[in-house]
Each structure stands twice: as structure tokens, then as C-alpha cells.
Amino acid sequence: MSAPNPKFDFDFDIAVVGSGPAGLAAAALAASKGASVVLLDEQAEPGGQIYRAVTETPVRDRKVLGPDYWHGAELLGPLRDSGAVHWPGTIVWSVARPREDAADGQRPIQIGLSRNGSAAMLTVRHVILATGALERPFPIPGWTLPGVLGAGAAQVLLKTSGLVPSGATVMAGSGPLLWLLAWQYLQAGARIDAILDTTPKENWRAALPLLPGFLRSPYLGKGMKLMLDVRRKLTVIGNVTALRAEGAIGDEGALKSVVYTRNGTEHRLPADTLLLHHGVVPNLNLANATGCAQRWDEQQRCWRPTTDEWGATSVEGVSLAGDGAGIGGARAAEEAGRLAALDALHRLGRIGREQRDQSAAPVRAALDRALTGRAFLDTLYTPAEAFRAPADDTIVCRCEEITAGAVREAVRLGCSGPNQAKSFLRCGMGPCQGRLCGPTVTEVIAAERGVSPAEVGYYRLRPPVKPITLAELAALPKTDADIDAVFKH
Amino acid sequence: MTATASFKPDVIVIGGGLHGCSAALHLSMRGIRVLVLEKDHVARHASGVNAGGVRQLGRHVAEVPLTVASMALWHGIRDLVDDDCGFESHGQIKVAESEAELATSHDRVAELNALGFTHEEVIGQDELRALVPAIADHCVGALVSRGDGAAIPFRTTFAFRRKAIALGARFQEGGAVTRLSRQGGLWTVETADGARFEAPVVVNAAGAWADRIAAQVGEPVPLEVIAPMLMITARVAPFIKPVVGATGRTLSFKQFPNGTVLIGGGLLGRAVRDENRTELDFSQVSVNARTVWDLFPCMRGATIVRSWAGIEARMPDQIPVIGPSGTEPDLYHSFGFSAHGFQLGPIVGRITADLITGGSTDLPIAPFSIGRFAA
Numbered sequence: 002m003s004a005p006n007p008k009f010d011f012d013f014d015i016a017v018v019g020s021g022p023a024g025l026a027a028a029a030l031a032a033s034k035g036a037s038v039v040l041l042d043e044q045a046e047p048g049g050q051i052y053r054a055v056t057e058t059p060v061r062d063r064k065v066l067g068p069d070y071w072h073g074a075e076l077l078g079p080l081r082d083s084g085a086v087h088w089p090g091t092i093v094w095s096v097a098r099p100r101e102d103a104a105d106g107q108r109p110i111q112i113g114l115s116r117n118g119s120a121a122m123l124t125v126r127h128v129i130l131a132t133g134a135l136e137r138p139f140p141i142p143g144w145t146l147p148g149v150l151g152a153g154a155a156q157v158l159l160k161t162s163g164l165v166p167s168g169a170t171v172m173a174g175s176g177p178l179l180w181l182l183a184w185q186y187l188q189a190g191a192r193i194d195a196i197l198d199t200t201p202k203e204n205w206r207a208a209l210p211l212l213p214g215f216l217r218s219p220y221l222g223k224g225m226k227l228m229l230d231v232r233r234k235l236t237v238i239g240n241v242t243a244l245r246a247e248g249a250i251g252d253e254g255a256l257k258s259v260v261y262t263r264n265g266t267e268h269r270l271p272a273d274t275l276l277l278h279h280g281v282v283p284n285l286n287l288a289n290a291t292g293c294a295q296r297w298d299e300q301q302r303c304w305r306p307t308t309d310e311w312g313a314t315s316v317e318g319v320s321l322a323g324d325g326a327g328i329g330g331a332r333a334a335e336e337a338g339r340l341a342a343l344d345a346l347h348r349l350g351r352i353g354r355e356q357r358d359q360s361a362a363p364v365r366a367a368l369d370r371a372l373t374g375r376a377f378l379d380t381l382y383t384p385a386e387a388f389r390a391p392a393d394d395t396i397v398c399r400c401e402e403i404t405a406g407a408v409r410e411a412v413r414l415g416c417s418g419p420n421q422a423k424s425f426l427r428c429g430m431g432p433c434q435g436r437l438c439g440p441t442v443t444e445v446i447a448a449e450r451g452v453s454p455a456e457v458g459y460y461r462l463r464p465p466v467k468p469i470t471l472a473e474l475a476a477l478p479k480t481d482a483d484i485d486a487v488f489k490h
Numbered sequence: 491m492t493a494t495a496s497f498k499p500d501v502i503v504i505g506g507g508l509h510g511c512s513a514a515l516h517l518s519m520r521g522i523r524v525l526v527l528e529k530d531h532v533a534r535h536a537s538g539v540n541a542g543g544v545r546q547l548g549r550h551v552a553e554v555p556l557t558v559a560s561m562a563l564w565h566g567i568r569d570l571v572d573d574d575c576g577f578e579s580h581g582q583i584k585v586a587e588s589e590a591e592l593a594t595s596h597d598r599v600a601e602l603n604a605l606g607f608t609h610e611e612v613i614g615q616d617e618l619r620a621l622v623p624a625i626a627d628h629c630v631g632a633l634v635s636r637g638d639g640a641a642i643p644f645r646t647t648f649a650f651r652r653k654a655i656a657l658g659a660r661f662q663e664g665g666a667v668t669r670l671s672r673q674g675g676l677w678t679v680e681t682a683d684g685a686r687f688e689a690p691v692v693v694n695a696a697g698a699w700a701d702r703i704a705a706q707v708g709e710p711v712p713l714e715v716i717a718p719m720l721m722i723t724a725r726v727a728p729f730i731k732p733v734v735g736a737t738g739r740t741l742s743f744k745q746f747p748n749g750t751v752l753i754g755g756g757l758l759g760r761a762v763r764d765e766n767r768t769e770l771d772f773s774q775v776s777v778n779a780r781t782v783w784d785l786f787p788c789m790r791g792a793t794i795v796r797s798w799a800g801i802e803a804r805m806p807d808q809i810p811v812i813g814p815s816g817t818e819p820d821l822y823h824s825f826g827f828s829a830h831g832f833q834l835g836p837i838v839g840r841i842t843a844d845l846i847t848g849g850s851t852d853l854p855i856a857p858f859s860i861g862r863f864a865a
Contacts, residue, residue: 099760099769113772122772292767401748415648417531424538424644427748432724432795464770468724468793475783475790477776 013039013086015345016112016125018093018287021049022331023323024131025076026338027345031129032085034346039123040080041091041114043467047080048073049133050157051331059163065188066160067181069223069331076335091116095464096128096291098316110318113464120473127318127345130288131338134281134324137303137384138441139174140391143246144277145399148256152182152278165191168273171259173197173244176280176382177224184227187234195270196231197241197261199279201385208381211374218374219332238263243387246275279384282440283325290462292316297455300379301328302389303440304459311344312337320345328379329372336368390444397445398438400431405445412449418457419443432468435460497660499525501846502679502689504667504703506530507537508643508832509824510695511650512839515571518657520847525687526651526659527679529666529699530766533647536697536831539800541720541742541754542643543733544833546609547582547635548598550809552857553834554607559853560837561609561637570836572656573649576642578747580731584633585618585625585785591737595633609635624729624788633737640733640744643832650835662687667696670706672818691820691846698763698803700811700825704860707818711811711826711863714804717761717768718754718829719775721797725749729788741781751792753782756829759799768799804828812838812858814845822846823860 017028020042032038040047048055052073060066080087095113112123136151143149152172158164165186170193172183179196186193215221231237243262247269248254259272282303285295294307294315305327312320322341323334340361347357391397393406403426416422419429419442428442429435435442439460447454501517503510506528514524528534544564546557568574586592595612602610613621614631621634651661665681670692672678677692694703701713726749733744735755742755757774761767775797782789805811805826815821824842827834837853844851 095770095772097769111772414652415532421531421533421644424533425648430722430750430796432793434796463796463798464772465794465797468795470790471723471779471782471792471794472790474772474776474794475779477772477779 011109011126012123013037013125014349015127015129016041016123017129017131018096019049019131019133019323019325020044020047020087021051021131021133021323021334022073022076023133023325023334023338023341024049024129025080026335027129027131027322027342028085029076029079029083030339030342031346032083033079034351036346036349036351038083038085039125040085040087041093041112042087042089043092045089047077047087047089050153052076053157054161058160060159060189065185067185088116092467092469093287094467094469096130096287096319097464098291098318108318115469115473118473120469120477122477126349127320129312129338129341129345130319130321130325131323131334132284132287132325134328135284135436136278137280137282138437139277139279139388140395140397140405140441141244141246141277141388142392142395143248143252143256145396146246146248146254146256148273149246149275149277152179152276153281155276156182156185159185159189165189166274166276169194169271170274170276171195171197171270171272172276172278173199173241173259173261174278175200175384176278177220177378178281179278180224180228180231182276182278183231183235187231193235194272195236195238197244197259198237198239199241199244199385199388200239200382202240204381204383208377211377211380215374215377219370220330220374240264242385279388280382281324281328283327284436285325286434286436286462286466288314288319288321288325289459290464290466291319293319293321295459297453298327300376302383303328304443310340312341313344329375333368333371336364336371339364340368386448389441390448391441397441398428398431400433400437401427403428403438405441408442408445409449412446416446417450418446419460420458422446423460429460434462434466497523497525499523499660499687499689501525501691501693502527502677502687503693503695504679505695505697505700505825506532506651506661506663507535507695507697508533508647508650508835509827509838510693511647511654512835513693513695513824513842514654514659514839515650515657516839516843517846518654518659520843522843522847524654524659525689526654526661527665527667527681527687528661528663529682531663532651532661533644534766536800536802537647538644539720539798540643540832541744541752542640542832543582543742543744544577544579544639544641545582545635545733545830546833547633547638548584548735549830551601551605552809554602554605555854556834556837556841558607558609560834563836563840564641564833565637567641567836571649571653573645573652575646575649577639578641579637579639580733581621581634581636582638582733582735583618583621584735584737585629586631586633586737587629588738589630592631594737595631598633609637611636621732622730622734624786625734626785626787629785638733646835666699667703670703677820691822693822693824693842695824697825698761698801700803700823704823707815707821709815709817709860709864711860712806713826714806715761715763716802716804716829717759717799718756718802719759719770719778719797719799720752720754721775721778721794722753723751723789723792724795726751726792734785736781736785739781740778741785743782743786751789753778761799761801763801766801768801770797770799802827802829810834810858811860812841812855813860816859816861816864
């Protein structure tokens with residue numbers, strides 16, 4: 002614990018939430034400059050989703066997951082050497098900056114967390130949220146059937162356990178991750194019956210003017226090779242405009258087949274596993290619940306917290322780094338983590354403005370390189386409206402089983418945004434707090450009202466951002482000794 | 491729905507919460523043209539996010555005649571607003587954790603009986619167990635009001651709004667009232683978006699912002715802005731029907747038909763009313779969780795998925811302000827419900843309509859006069 006402050010005992014100067022590329026780089030840099038840093042992460046091992054299980058994956062053949070994955074291991078040495086404290090297995094369920102000013106003007110940030118089955122409040126001066134991305138919800142009829150899962154979730158199983166699907170496997174959707182996973186499965190010798198590409202034809206026209214930027218992208222060569230590999234070896238069916246998953250007994254039972262529409266004609270493929278993916282969106286739940294302002298990003302078709310060029314949010318002392326602030330990919334996240342760390346060090350008085358700006362120059366250049374061509378990918382892979390705002394009978398909120406039709410009906414009754422729909426229908430009120438329905442509900446309401454999602458807004462989320470047990474909450478330690486017992490356990 | 495230049499309201503209601511919507515409904519039922527001005531959107535604050543308790547149990551004696559009259563409206567709520575509002579009546583129970591607490595319950599029933607009210611009863615341990623099998627062993631009995639229950643707050647407020655609109659009321663959302671003035675028997679109400687509205691009569695149902703309206707007519711009130719907190723669990727198997735509170739501690743505990751359990755009772759977070767924002771105080775949320783831990787052992791492993799707070803007005807004596815302004819004619823107040831206004835919504839709207847259309851009401855509202863705060 003750091004030196005006591007006249008008013009508060011700050012446990013750490015800086016807390017970093019999430020140990021993906023942004024969090025790893027931020028924590029390592031901040032701690033290496035002498036700040037006391039704690040890295041809080043849910044997983045048992047560092048790496049986030051992109052480098053999930055990089056220290057312990059059973060997939061030892063390095064060509065299966067590819068060199069981009071193994072780059073994650075290079076971030077671990079600097080973290081170890083930096084002196085940052087790493088608390089794996091820690092769930093952060095609240096970040097708040099109480100408004101009331103302390104007598105000495107210090108306003109600590111309080112972090113509610115759960116660790117080893119106990120909850121506690123941690124007090125820090127600055128927090129960097131590196132909460133990464135989530136798969137964009139892909140609501141199609143039957144997406145709740147056993148056997149249908151997100152490509153990202155499937156990739157986690159591959160990284161952590163070396164698991165690949167068995168039986169007939171269909172992948173559907175669009176975007177780089179879909180192609181990457183297909184390629185990784187190919188390297189691992191897994192069976193893939195078909196890839197149903199839902200990239201809308203018309204997106205090419207919009208994306209083409211952005212192609213020159215993409216031609217300079219570091220992803221271009223790798224991406225093209227990977228896609229060509231996959232196209233050579235697998236059946237890829239393009240221009241898919243509708244999808245539905247069918248169970249063994251109609252809309253129940255395990256997945257039995259995938260029905261897709263191409264050029265106006267329906268086709269049916271037998272399938273035991275359907276992997277869906279159409280891009281990722283910022284995981285903004287913690288930032289949103291902290292009160293950080295956010296804005297609608299038309300190009301990425303998602304809400305993203307508003308940040309300055311250092312990742313600072315509208316809430317003083319709270320910054321964001323990586324995909325949680327807008328999708329840029331792993332390399333961009335890493336650089337953004339470093340920028341957020343430099344700015345935090347400056348705000349805490351550990352480095353001067355000049356030193357911050359000097360150190361940031363090469364980082365910013367690397368960030369710009371990593372983001373080159375992003376606009377092209379965003380535009381090309383914008384999902385079709387039919388998949389963003391599905392037909393009436395499709396479930397959008399899985400927790401409360403609310404259909405798109407129910408949301409549209411609520412709009413007709415006078416609900417003008419996701420928060421009214423939530424209060425009216427309870428959509429987004431379940432354990433996932435809108436992670437699986439928020440983007441869809443926004444799109445459905447906006448389309449029904451004929452306005453931009455920017456106008457309809459997004460859920461106001463509330464802590465606990467991750468579920469905690471009543472027992473943990475009831476036993477929330479009140480005294481310093483109680484708190485030490487949780488942290489030192 | 492949008493107020494237009496050609497619409498000349500008889501009454502402007504400031505505030506689109508349940509009380510504003512209820513006043514609008516009751517006035518519209520009598521053929522009065524009503525315009526409701528809401529600074530955000532209908533049911534944005536306390537009316538949309540409260541615990542939904544429809545409770546006569548344990549009320550301040552001054553509120554008892556009103557709560558009983560309102561309960562009659564709740565039991566016919568579909569007739570009133572064409573929607574059941576999610577209202578279910580399985581009673582409300584206030585458990586006693588000791589013989590001393592149970593003794594205060596007996597005193598309470600005696601006090602109400604003397605006033606002629608019989609809706610509250612004391613029950614012993616056996617009946618408590620029968621009504622609430624999951625209650626902790628140490629609870630010795632309870633106070634019960636069998637006709638009480640719970641409803642869905644947002645849906646209720648929306649239903650009042652919809653029915654009022656169907657009867658001709660207009661709603662204008664998104665502009666806070668900035669100025670209220672009266673000249674030549676006509677009120678002029680100006681909103682932050684630059685609009686001006688005129689009507690002979692104004693109702694102040696502005697909730698946690700109502701003191702600002704009252705201040706405009708020279709009657710400041712000691713309104714405190716509070717943020718009562720609530721939390722909700724993931725679904726658990728249905729195990730309880732009544733709403734449960736405690737005699738010696740702050741608690742409101744109920745299970746929704748979908749299995750989720752709502753836990754609240756009035757422990758306070760911090761309200762930041764100028765930003766429409768609340769901050770939770772987890773040390774207080776923890777106190778609430780501890781109470782549930784003690785009273786419902788089966789809940790100890792439940793997961794909390796969300797907590798929140800609404801912005802409400804509380805008066806120093808914990809009872810609302812209802813009735814005519816003390817300084818201006820043709821202005822009526824309905825605010826300051828001190829975290830228990832939801833159940834009173836249906837009746838107070840009717841009272842306000844009575845006052846406006848007939849100059850009086852058959853319910854005793856003298857204790858709620860704004861005059862009690864006059865210097």
C-alpha cells in the first residue's frame with residue numbers, strides 16, 4: 002500500500018482494468034515510471050481475449066494460432082519487470098468518482114471488485130479502463146439454440162482448450178475475425194462445411210474510395226493471404242441476405258440445420274454447429290456505468306465513449322484505452338494503452354507535459370500505422386440492416402426473451418429510446434446488462450422511428466456491471482483491516 | 491401528441507411523472523383540456539424506476555384516508571386506464587424480529603382501529619411462516635395489509651399517460667420549465683427550449699424539481715432531493731408472493747413473476763438533480779444486502795445483477811404537499827411524496843381534479859397544505 006494521504010489512503014496510484022494488449026501495455030509503462038499500479042483482470046492469466054491463454058494454451062503448434070497471437074507473449078515480460086501488481090481472477094463491478102469533494106480537494110476513484118469470493122472497495126487516483134471489445138450481437142431466428150455460438154466464443158475455446166467443433170460446422174457472417182478463425186481451424190485440421198458470407202454487395206461501392214488507405218495497412222498482406230487460403234480450401238457462399246437456425250424440433254432442440262437466402266432463393270445446410278460473427282463493438286458497460294459520456298460512431302455503427310487524444314473520458318481521472326474506446330485492433334490497443342499511461346503519469350505529476358508529449362510521439366506514430374485502413378474495413382464489413390435490426394419474431398434480448406416485434410410495439414406505444422424500452426419491456430435488464438441486446442435494441446428503435454441511433458441513445462447502465470452475490474455485497478468490508486484481509490488473502 | 495399553437499389548454503400540468511399523468515387523466519375524464527410539460531420524458535425519474543410497491547401498510551396516519559381510497563382505484567386499475575399496470579395483490583408484510591417489535595405492531599393496529607381503519611392486522615409466527623415460508627426462523631410475527639401489492643411503475647405511468655392522451659390531453663416532452671408568471675388571470679409557462687404556453691390553471695407535479703416551481707410564486711419549501719437505491723437479482727425459482735418489509739430496518743423485498751427479486755426500501759445514494767444523475771453508495775447497498783442475508787437465508791447465494799437509484803423529493807415531515815398554492819390562485823401542488831408516492835398516484839390525481847373543477851375534495855388534505863412551511 003502506498004503512503005497515506007492526509008485524507009484518503011490510496012491503495013494505488015493507478016488501476017488498470019483488463020489485461021488485453023491495452024491494459025498490459027498501460028500497466029507496464031505506468032509502473033516502469035514509478036507509479037504504483039494494479040492490473041485487475043477477470044481471467045486467471047493475462048492476455049485478454051485476443052491473447053487469451055497466451056501463457057498456457059495447449060495449442061503448442063505456433064502456426065495454428067499464428068504469429069499475431071504469439072505477439073501477446075512479448076507484452077508479458079515488460080509487465081513482470083515493471084513492478085505492476087497483477088491481480089488475476091478479479092471482477093471489477095463498479096468504478097465511481099464520488100462527486101462530493103473531500104476537504105483537501107482530493108477526489109479518489111473507488112473501484113468495487115470481487116476477489117477470492119469477497120467484495121471490497123479499492124481506492125485509487127486514476128483508472129485506465131481497458132475493457133476491450135464484444136462481438137456485435139447477431140440476432141437471427143434460432144440464434145438461441147444449443148449449437149449456435151459466436152465465432153469469438155469458439156475462438157476462446159480453441160485458445161484455452163484446443164477445442165474445435167465436431168460434426169457439421171457452418172460459419173456465417175462477415176469481418177476479419179470470421180476469416181481468421183476459419184484459417185485457424187484449417188491449421189488445426191477442423192471440419193468446416195461452409196462459410197456463409199453476409200457482407201452486403203453494396204458495401205463494396207462505399208468502401209472502394211477508402212481502398213487506397215487500406216493498401217498501406219499492415220493488415221493487408223496478412224489478411225489477403227489468409228482469405229485466399231480459406232477461399233482455396235473451403236466452400237465460401239457469398240451474398241447471403243438472410244439466415245436462420247433450425248432446431249431438431251422446429252425452433253427447439255439442438256441445432257439441426259442452417260437456412261440461408263442467396264439471390265432470393267432459400268437453401269438448407271445440415272449443421273451441428275453454427276458460428277456467427279459480424280464484427281465487434283466496444284465493451285463500454287463499465288465506462289457507461291461510470292458515467293463517461295459516449296457518442297454514436299456512424300462508421301463503426303456502435304456507441305463509443307467520448308475520449309480525447311490520450312483516452313481521457315468526460316469523468317476526471319478515468320481514461321480508456323483499446324477497443325473499449327472504439328475498435329482499432331490489438332496493435333492499436335497496445336499503443337493506446339501507452340498513451341493513456343503517459344497521460345495518467347502526467348496528471349499524477351510524475352512526468353511533465355513535455356516529457357509526456359515527447360514520449361508519446363513515437364507511440365502516436367505507431368498508433369497511426371496500426372489504424373491505417375481501418376475505415377475501409379469498417380465500411381466494407383458494416384452488417385446489413387436485416388441483421389442489425391431483425392424481423393419481428395426474432396429474439397433480441399435473450400435474458401428476458403424479448404423479440405424485435407415487442408420492441409417495435411413499445412416504440413408505437415411511445416417508447417422513444419432503449420431506456421424507456423428497458424423500463425417498459427425489461428429488455429436489457431437481465432444479467433448481461435444489454436451486452437447481447439443493446440446494439441440491436443438501439444438499431445431497432447432507430448429504424449422504427451426513422452431517426453439515427455445517435456438520437457435514440459443507449460442504455461444507462463448501472464453497477465454492479467458484473468453480477469456479484471448477495472453474500473459478497475452483504476459482507477462488503479467496512480474497516481481498513483477488513484479491506485486488507487480481502488486484498489492480502 | 492405535440493402541443494400545437496391552436497391547442498388552448500385549460501390546465502397546464504408541470505411534470506410527467508405518475509402524479510402529473512394522473513392529474514392529467516382525471517382532468518381529461520372531466521372534459522378539461524390539459525397540457526403536460528415534462529422536462530425529460532414521461533416516467534424518467536421516480537415514477538419509472540421506483541420499487542412499484544402498492545402499499546397502505548405502515549403509512550403516516552395523515553395519509554391513511556388517501557391510501558385507502560387509492561387502493562380502491564388500484565383494485566379497479568384496468569377500468570381506470572385500460573391496462574392492468576402489472577398490478578398484483580398478494581399483500582404486504584412488515585416482519586417483526588423481536589417481541590418488542592411485535593408490540594409496536596399491536597400498537598399500530600390499535601391506533602388505526604381507533605381511527606376506523608381495519609386494513610392492517612398483526613399475525614403470529616405460524617401465519618407468517620405460511621405466508622412467507624422462506625422467512626428466517628427468528629422472526630416472531632408481522633404486521634400485514636392483505637389488500638396491498640405491487641405494480642410495474644413505468645408501465646403504470648405510461649398507461650396513465652396513454653389514457654389521458656386518448657381523452658384529449660397533450661404532452662410536451664424535453665423542455666424544463668424555466669419561468670412561471672401570472673397576469674390577467676392567465677398563467678404563462680416558459681420552457682428551456684424557448685416555448686411559451688398559457689392556461690388559466692397550473693398544477694405543480696414536478697417531483698424533485700417542484701421546489702423551483704414553488705419558489706417562482708414566492709412559496710419556498712424545504713424540499714430535499716434524495717436518491718433511494720434499489721437492486722435486483724438474477725432469476726431464482728418462485729418462492730414468495732407478498733412484498734416484505736421489516737419493522738426495525740429499512741427493507742422492501744419482492745419477487746417478480748419472472749423470478750427476479752427486487753431489494754430496496756429507501757437507503758439513499760446521492761442525487762445530482764441538475765445532471766439527472768444519481769450515484770450509488772455501496773456501503774449502504776451493503777446494509778440492504780445484509781438485511782436480506784438475515785431475513786431470507788435462501789437468498790444468500792443469489793446474484794445481484796443491477797442496482798440503481800431514482801431522484802425523488804422528500805419533505806421534512808415525510809408527507810407530501812397536496813392542494814392549492816398559498817400565494818397564488820389557480821395553482822395547485824402535488825409533490826414531495828417522500829419516497830412513497832406511487833400507491834397514492836391514482837387518488838391524488840383525482841383530488842387535484844376535484845380541487846380544480848369543484849373547489850374542494852371529499853378527502854382530508856389539510857395536513858398536506860403547503861402553508862405548513864410558510865414562515
